[in-house]
Amino acid sequence: MSSSKSVFSQKKYHKEYFTNGQIKEEGWLLNTHKTAYWKFYYQNGNIKKEGHFKNNLETKYWYFYRRNSSKEKEGHFKKGTQYNWWLFYDNKGFVNHKCQLKNNQKNGYCLIYRNNKLIKASKFKQGKKIKEWTDFSSFRNENSLNDLRE
Numbered sequence: 001m002s003s004s005k006s007v008f009s010q011k012k013y014h015k016e017y018f019t020n021g022q023i024k025e026e027g028w029l030l031n032t033h034k035t036a037y038w039k040f041y042y043q044n045g046n047i048k049k050e051g052h053f054k055n056n057l058e059t060k061y062w063y064f065y066r067r068n069s070s071k072e073k074e075g076h077f078k079k080g081t082q083y084n085w086w087l088f089y090d091n092k093g094f095v096n097h098k099c100q101l102k103n104n105q106k107n108g109y110c111l112i113y114r115n116n117k118l119i120k121a122s123k124f125k126q127g128k129k130i131k132e133w134t135d136f137s138s139f140r141n142e143n144s145l146n147d148l149r150e
Contacts, residue, residue: 010030010031011028011029012028012029013027013028014026014028022045023041023045024040024041024043025038026038026039027053033053033055035055035056036053037050037051037052038050038053042067046068047065047069048065049062049063049064050062051077054079057077057079058077059077059078059080060077061075061076062075066091070091070093071089073088074086075101081103083102083103085100085101086098086099094116095113095116096113097112097113098113105126105127106124106127107126107127109121109122109123109124109143110123119134120134
């Protein structure tokens with residue numbers, strides 16, 4: 001007769017606090033790994049970032065905030081690294097630039113805005129700028145708008 005052991009996963013809600021009593025982070029743990037939805041906070045109580053984990057790595061869509069609660073950036077993670085389109089905000093809450101990222105660095109297009117108007121476009125490869133456009137007819141001639149989708 002053989003015996004077998006089963007390991008049961010245990011999912012529980014976890015909260016951690018700063019020494020001043022303010023919440024620091026909260027979310028789900030599966031055994032000891034962060035999983036599902038999490039929120040992280042500044043010591044002043046404002047939210048710092050929020051998003052999903054899988055196997056202790058950031059995944060899916062995340063939001064990041066400044067200490068004053070204004071949005072800083074938002075975008076996609078895959079297995080703990082930034083990828084796909086990310087939006088970056090100025091201090092007034094407007095999109096400052098949108099960039100395609102891969103492995104935490106700019107890889108693809110970056111669209112730069114001022115006062116909600118597109119003023120410049122750049123193309124990056126592995127974090128290095130390889131081309132820039134300020135004239136949008138030349139940008140359109142050289143690039144398919146389908147390139148901007150992912």
